[in-house]
Amino acid sequence: MLDVVTSANVACGFHAGDSLTLQRTCARAVERSVVIGAQVGYRDLVGFGRRFVDMDPDELTADVIYQVGALEMLARVAGGHVAYVKPHGALYNAIAHHEEQAEAVVRAVVAIDPDLPVLGLPGSVFLRRAEAAGLRTVVEAFADRAYTPEGTLVPRGAPGAVLHDPTEVAARMVRLVTEQRVTAVDGTDIEVQAESICTHGDSPGAVEMARAVRAALTGAGVEIAPFTA
Template sequence: MDPSDPIPPTTAATPDAPATPRRSIDLNADLGESFGAWRLGDDLAMLDLVSSANVACGFHAGDPLTLQRTCAAAAERGVVIGAQVGYRDLAGFGRRFIDVAPDELTADVLYQLGALEAMCRVAGTRVAYVKPHGALYNAVVHHEEQARALVAAVVAYDATLPVLGLPGSALLRRAAEAGLRAVSEAFADRGYTGEGTLVPRREPGALLHDPDLVAARTARLVTDGRIRAVDGTWVAVAAESICTHGDSPGAVAIARAVRAALEGAGVRIEPFTGRG
């Protein structure tokens, strides 16, 4: 599977059925993805803007010192930490599908959870939720075995941990079936198709870089439950958390604009987990 392939609809495209306006929303970003001398994004600036941090666990990105510093900085700011687990693929930044056996994937996820938990513990906080990264995120939308393997790891490690993923995915369905809290998310800076899928990264409109445009779209999504697709139609999207990428060009400016637009619309920014 190509990790940039389209993913299933978040909901049906129903422009006449907007969602109930939300009074609060979680704002999350992928952080802790630098490695050694290689720096990716401005984690400290992003931590001043988000309510939840999806911190890398060393498999797709992040060296131990980076993870320790990221967890400490998040704890200082009261930002909730989630484990962003991925394939063992540093060279590919976790964006290449790996046909790993289910029992091996379960062990890999447990290993990553344990590593990040150690960094959280010494920072006085804890891992509060789990979110897959990159190709694994896309795979568990429809890959039943890998979705089941990821859920098995969370259940074995701590069945109180929520799982963050795409609405309608195999991951969230299996998480709910296993008694886990399944939390849906939407993307502030990604394009949507008229069918409610994310536009593949290789196609025009996949990534949005204008802070004002992204902020306006996100405010509409949260307050009205809809987002305009690349074909001009409106798509209904339900989410408890909004992801704004921390490694894209102008990431901090986008996150700052998104937060300001949401607060300007009367929406509180707060973690879906409560404080970590």
Template sequence: RSIDLNADLGESFGAWRLGDDLAMLDLVSSANVACGFHAGDPLTLQRTCAAAAERGVVIGAQVGYRDLAGFGRRFIDVAPDELTADVLYQLGALEAMCRVAGTRVAYVKPHGALYNAVVHHEEQARALVAAVVAYDATLPVLGLPGSALLRRAAEAGLRAVSEAFADRGYTGEGTLVPRREPGALLHDPDLVAARTARLVTDGRIRAVDGTWVAVAAESICTHGDSPGAVAIARAVRAALEGAGVRIEPFTGRG
């Protein structure tokens, strides 16, 4: 039995540092590397891709809205053809960093407000899928189970990969507790780790209402930029390995 662990990395920008990328790269199997539109200056991206490649961590393009000031966390009503072009641009830019590191972009995951938008926003989901299809139809798309993105990706013949969140609360319906509500974010590494191990071995997670809900996921997302990020990722990895689960990229071993 195996599972993928993914995290957002490469999100520093110039003089501003964010997260401990090297520590996270020793813990995850897939790195969602920013592409410069919401975060990630080119030198940061180059170094992050090189460090990931050295460790055999698979690299995905974490594409976002063009919004450094908002860190890609604000919905932008981008026209579909512009969004497709924006995604292509980011994919290619990160591909160059992978290429000089001896590897390649292996999947695509939207970031922040774009991630949330393409759960329901059909036009933007279609525009994102169109970019991946045009660029390389063998690239999987990583997203939320039940999202418009994954549905449209599958319809377009792309591999649609579902993820679960190690440090987020779930409702009794199996959806994420909105960030503004209590129980949305979990901070205790041991608790998060135990939940994640149960989720992976048992396919179920305890919801905020106390019920157990089924959650199917090929990858577990741990957050890379919060203060306790490394501690949580380390605990999750240890708990999974303790439960006999191998940490392997969903794209397959190297």
């Protein structure tokens, strides 16, 4: 995957990964000039961070600071650094609408480095709070996930939530980038604007999917570069 992407959302040990795996991932990212992002999540290894945790906001802020700090040191040893922050899984979905948790994550990033960009879902509470706090906000789209008519992600437990056909997904992403539109799960067209496209690394066929998306975008004349450039 690191041979395909321009930015890598690297887990920080709370929902996935261990210190040696994270160190090696950072080293390989640096070797390939791939930008390293801290993918922060709930403290939930068993559930891979995909279960909501009703946390005290101050505890969540501390947990985010802890995760970014750990990854930053591992990245520095590898000759790189953490260039942005992206919440993961259930935390990502929760702070699209959960005011207190969104503010808790924003506080953490501001405390670490107010120049760190953050990634999030278009129209989310998190991005609104982050922008109000002076952070650079980066809107992203998901290549391998289905959208609701409201522009949110279809919950993973629902039918058709995860897309598996690389050809179909690549065509969807070309249309999203060139027309800012994508077909929702009910068949309607919705507007989705994004600076970054995410492909999940744990999905079956993830590398093939990423390669297909990159090839299709390049073939359509789209220049691919890190959003941090």
